[in-house]
Amino acid sequence: MTRYRYAMPRKARPAPVWAGMALLCGLVAAPAGALTLEFPGPATPAATQRANGASYPLPTARWEKSGLPTKLIEGTVERTAWHVDAPKLSSLDLMKPLRAQIINAGFQPVFECETEGCGGFDFRFATEVMAEPDMHVDLGDFRFLSAQRQGAAGIEAIGLLVSRSASKGFVQITRAVADDGPPMFAATNKVGTGLAPASGDTVTLATSNRPPLLPSKNSGVARLVTGGAVVLEGLDFGTGSTELTEGRYDSLAALARWLTENPDKTVALVGHTDASGGLDANITISKRRAASVRARLIQAYGIPAAQIEAQGVGYLSPIDSNLTEEGRQKNRRVEAILTSTQ
Missing domain, CATH: 3.30.1330.60 (OmpA-like domain)
Known part of the structure; x- marks a missing residue:
């Protein structure tokens, strides 16, 4: 099987639309931390999201009625979706070479599954997936792998999700690198009670749980x-x-x-x-x-x-x-x- 690979040279030039690329490198400072994956067919990046000071709930087991078990990785998180022009390849064909390269790069599998073994559509909606049309998930045919390795800055984790449509494959890779040190503070979206402002302060109470005002009858x-x-x-x-x-x-x-x-x-x-x-x-x-x-x-x-x-x-x-x-x-x-x- 021909594989397609693209790694950005030192002097950047536009990538061919058919190529893969050096995926999500730059999350760690050391050059050895870069991860280059080769696709089993012509691949086009659809969208990328990157955030510092973020968190990624890495799935660690199948979805159950009690929810999706996860391990929270806090630090730098980058997520990229790819479209693979390989209409004859199954979701397994898409997953196998990417999985092998991730393991060869020193990652240890944490959890891997296929559709019903993941928990079906409940797993799909419990994990973080980029929106259509960037990432498409066939609820009857998808595969997932979570893996991690110890990096210089802490735990480095990968969540790999693959699926397909009738005409092409879809790959989403989430890579998270833990930062040193705890977060400065944490907050929830619950509305607090019994909180009084200090003298001279002004407090605006959350109103998200209040029913919206009724509109006019012209609806x-x-x-x-x-x-x-x-x-x-x-x-x-x-x-x-x-x-x-x-x-x-x-x-x-x-x-x-x-x-x-x-x-x-x-x-x-x-x-x-x-x-x-x-x-x-x-x-x-x-x-x-x-x-x-x-x-x-x-x-x-x-x-x-x-x-x-x-x-x-x-x-x-x-x-x-x-x-x-x-x-x-x-x-x-x-x-x-x-x-x-x-």
Whole structure:
């Protein structure tokens, strides 16, 4: 098998679009710390993220109901996604040569798995994955490897995730190098109670858990009556998550007002996905997102649980083409459907 390799020379010049590259070197000061990987096919870098003073929860075992076991590496974190032009290669074909090179570089495997052995879609959504279209994960065909070695500055860890589509392979490599010394402080996103400001100080309390203000009646929720369904616009589940993020959602506020004003009416919240991945997994994801929206309506607005249900149909009811990213984004949605017949 021909492998493709690219290492940046001392005088940098543009990389050919087909090439691999010296992956994530520069995270450690010593030249020996550089890591160069060769791909099993023509590879194009899609996106790179780098942060100092960051942290990476390195997966150390399969996902269980209690969550994903991880080891936190704090320091410098760099993540790169690659597209590999190798339509005939399986996810195993993509993983094997990269895994061998990582081990040959002195890394010791911590955990490795394939799809269901990882924990299926739960693992995918519990670990950190770059957004589409930079990184694509087929929920029925992906592989993961975590490995670490002792470096001059501390523990150096790698998380390698591979998957594929019908036309190409996808590789995401996360590399983290631990810094010396503890962080200066830590904080959580929990709202504190019983905290009084010092004399002369001003404190602004967090409001993320408060229900947003209700908008005017001039909203698209009227289509529940005229058309039987309405797309809940602007919902944000975060990258790779099925939980609705905190924030003000006018579409939810409008729906909550309508349900409050019409207590005899019932609706179904129906989640939809694009066509990436298998049907069963997408149905589960879409139902979980609908359930998250239902929980927000119940908890934040006091809507009776009997008035709303949550369902998911995966990719079975698209409203746009799945052949474009714009179309796939439109297909990923939650709709409110009127289920009352009188």
